[in-house]
Amino acid sequence: xxxxxxxxxxxxxxxxxxxxxxxxxxxxxxxxxxxxxxxxxxxxxxxxxxxxxxxxxxxxxxxxxxxxxxxxxxxxxxxxxxxxxxxxxxxxxxxxxxxxxxxxxxxxxxxxxxxxxxxxxxxxxxxxxxxxxxxxxxxxxxxxxxx
Numbered sequence: 001x002x003x004x005x006x007x008x009x010x011x012x013x014x015x016x017x018x019x020x021x022x023x024x025x026x027x028x029x030x031x032x033x034x035x036x037x038x039x040x041x042x043x044x045x046x047x048x049x050x051x052x053x054x055x056x057x058x059x060x061x062x063x064x065x066x067x068x069x070x071x072x073x074x075x076x077x078x079x080x081x082x083x084x085x086x087x088x089x090x091x092x093x094x095x096x097x098x099x100x101x102x103x104x105x106x107x108x109x110x111x112x113x114x115x116x117x118x119x120x121x122x123x124x125x126x127x128x129x130x131x132x133x134x135x136x137x138x139x140x141x142x143x144x145x146x147x
Contacts, residue, residue, distance in 0.1 A: 004037040004060075012070055013047055013056060022080035024050040024108055031058065039063050044075060050108035054078050077140045079110040079118075084142055088120045088131045091144045100124050102131075114138060117145065 010029035018026055027048030035043050042059045055075035062069040085102040092100055104110075104120040112118070116135045121128060132145040 004035045006031045006033045006035070009045065009058060009070065013045055013058070013072060016072065017047060017049070021049050021054075021078050021109065022083060024080060027051070037063055045072070049078065052107055052109040052111055054109065054111055074138065074140075077110075077112050077114065077116075077135045077138050077142075079112065079135065079140045079142055081105055081108055081110055083140075084110065084118055084120060084133050087133060087142055087144060088122060091131070092122070096124050104133075110135075118142070 009031045013029040013031070014026055029045055029047045031045035032043055035041060037060065040059065040061055041063075042057060045056045045058050046053045047056055048054070056072050057075045058070065058072045060068050060070060081104050084104045088102050088104070089097055089100060101123045102120055103123075104118060110118060112135045114135050114137050118133045118135070120131045120133065122131050133142045134145050135141075136143055
């Protein structure tokens, strides 16, 4: 008789996400303790990535077999802030790319829903402009928004 063990799921979540979000440090995971084990049960866990709480949707299948199958996916887009800065840099004219200082926020990880806009400040010398990127999907695709 298989039983739900939050600690096992938390360990699996933590181990399975190592190195997946641009090498950002993975912290502790937390899952609900009171899940009733049944086929296809779905619940939400949280994994600390670079100090930010990242929500994951976890589904358990094959619950009556020797090994339960765990599938998980981020419940929101998980985007390394450095990746957004790189995208903004790639959109600059070549003569500005190397000199530009780009700031897309203080956090290393952006946790966002599709459609969310991310503002970045681009400084070249004494000039400063804002660049805007938009989260396209839950997989973390981000595109520049044309001003």
